[in-house]
Amino acid sequence: MALFFSRAGDNYEHNGLPLIRCQKHPKQRVLRDGDVTIKVLFCGVCHTDLHIIKNEWGNAMYPVVPGHEVVGVVTDVGPGVTKFTAGDTVGVGYFIDSCRTCESCSTGHENYCPNVVLASNGVDRDGVTTTQGGFSDVVVVDQHYVVRIPPSLPLDGAAPLLCAGVTVYSPMVEYGLNVPGKRLGVVGLGGLGHMAVKFGKAFGMAVTVISSSPAKRDEAIERLGADEFLVSRDTEQMKMVLVGVPSKPLELPAFAVCPSGKRVAGNGVGSVGDCQAMLDFAGQHGITADIELVRMDYVNTAIERLERNDVRYRFVVDVAGSLGPAA
Ligand SMILES: [Zn+2]
Ligand SMILES: [Zn+2]
Numbered sequence: 001m002a003l004f005f006s007r008a009g010d011n012y013e014h015n016g017l018p019l020i021r022c023q024k025h026p027k028q029r030v031l032r033d034g035d036v037t038i039k040v041l042f043c044g045v046c047h048t049d050l051h052i053i054k055n056e057w058g059n060a061m062y063p064v065v066p067g068h069e070v071v072g073v074v075t076d077v078g079p080g081v082t083k084f085t086a087g088d089t090v091g092v093g094y095f096i097d098s099c100r101t102c103e104s105c106s107t108g109h110e111n112y113c114p115n116v117v118l119a120s121n122g123v124d125r126d127g128v129t130t131t132q133g134g135f136s137d138v139v140v141v142d143q144h145y146v147v148r149i150p151p152s153l154p155l156d157g158a159a160p161l162l163c164a165g166v167t168v169y170s171p172m173v174e175y176g177l178n179v180p181g182k183r184l185g186v187v188g189l190g191g192l193g194h195m196a197v198k199f200g201k202a203f204g205m206a207v208t209v210i211s212s213s214p215a216k217r218d219e220a221i222e223r224l225g226a227d228e229f230l231v232s233r234d235t236e237q238m239k240m241v242l243v244g245v246p247s248k249p250l251e252l253p254a255f256a257v258c259p260s261g262k263r264v265a266g267n268g269v270g271s272v273g274d275c276q277a278m279l280d281f282a283g284q285h286g287i288t289a290d291i292e293l294v295r296m297d298y299v300n301t302a303i304e305r306l307e308r309n310d311v312r313y314r315f316v317v318d319v320a321g322s323l324g325p326a327a
Contacts, residue, residue, distance in 0.1 A: 029129075031078030034142045038090060043134035044069030044160040044289070045299070045315040047191065048094075050306055052121045061121055067134030067317070068094045068119040069162040071155045075138075083143040091149050091279065092134065093162040094118065094269045096141045097125055110145075111269050135299070137323055147276045150283025157288030160191065160314040161279060163269060164289060168196040169278040170270030172203065175263075180204030187232070189216050189224075194290060194313045197224045199278075202285040289314045296322035 031037065049066035051057050070092040074084045084090060098105050098113035105113050117124055119141075120133025133139075149158055172178050177200075184200040186193045187210045197220065200207040208228040209220040220226040252264060270278065282288065290313045294302050302315040 029140055031076065031140065032142075033078060033080045034144065035078035035140050036074050036081055036084050036090070036143050036146055037076035038070070038072040038092065038139050038141060038146070039075045040070055040072040040134050040136055040139060040319045042071045042156045042159040043067040043317045043319050044163065044291075045302055045306060045317065046160075046163050047306065048163070049120070050303060053303060059121070061130045064121050065132035065135055066120050067136070068092070069159045069164070069316075070119070070134035070139060071149055071159045071162070072139070077143075081143050084146065089149045089151070089155065091147045091158070091162045091275075092119060092139060092141050092145065093147070093166060093275055095122070096131065096145045108273050109271050111271050135296070135317060135319065137319065145272055147272065147279055150279055152283045152286065153279075153288055156293050156316050156318065157291050158279075158282070159316045160195070160289035160291065161282055161287075162275065164191045164195050164314060165199070165282065165287075166270035166275045166278045167267065168192055169199050169281070170274040171265065171267040172199060173274070173277070174267070175265065177205065178203040181206070183208070185210055186226070189213075189220055189313075190309065191289070191311075191314045194224060197226050198287050201225045202281070202287060289316075291316045293318050
């Protein structure tokens, strides 16, 4: 079984959001060289899933099977698979393939490949097949785009590491912030923000959370271990912040950047190598996401709550537990 989000506006719409319908999952592809079959155990719900379901980026290919924070177990391997065997506990993130020859792919930055194949609502390398994500009983992925989940981590809380975790970990390492004593500012305490606090503290950094909600102070400092807390609506406190990050458009005064040689950078998830390094680090430091575990039949409500930021901090779907052994 898989969960499909159908086109908004048809019979499945409810409260402005497309409802899920359950269908028999279309047959997965015959295992190609290097493919592994993964029984999905848990799948995180990312804000990107919400963008796709509502077609906010104008590129939804309905019916959509969302989900790109997959944790599962290998059940079968195709010819030439050397990295995994049946029974391995693995993860799949935001993308499941790339061209493998461009400069980004050749230098271990396949997340920036112009022909990257997204795990959900993407187009596979054959140019026609729409990819279907982890709200499904099974996924088939090339071994090079699958990572290993450290045995020390709980599998449900580990699922959001596959997107939210690597998205914050990757730029910290890329820009050399993962050094004790460095200072990290985290704007917004949500799915990504709370992961950034956890990784920042594990790196030994001094972490300041900047939030528009004063009520999050105790949460940030007492529970997540942040060192300082700033309220972003408080103009007096914001004067202390050298570079703010407004939602959009991004506007920076040149004198805040040029004289001191500061940089403004973007980041898109992380490479497969980044993802494995992040998981290994998370395994050593016991880092997982704070989650609310839900069953598949709660996903519509979860999506609606996610839209209201009513989740602390990530929904994870108990896929295998919802479908039962005979699915
Ligand atoms: Zn995501
Ligand atoms: Zn490429």
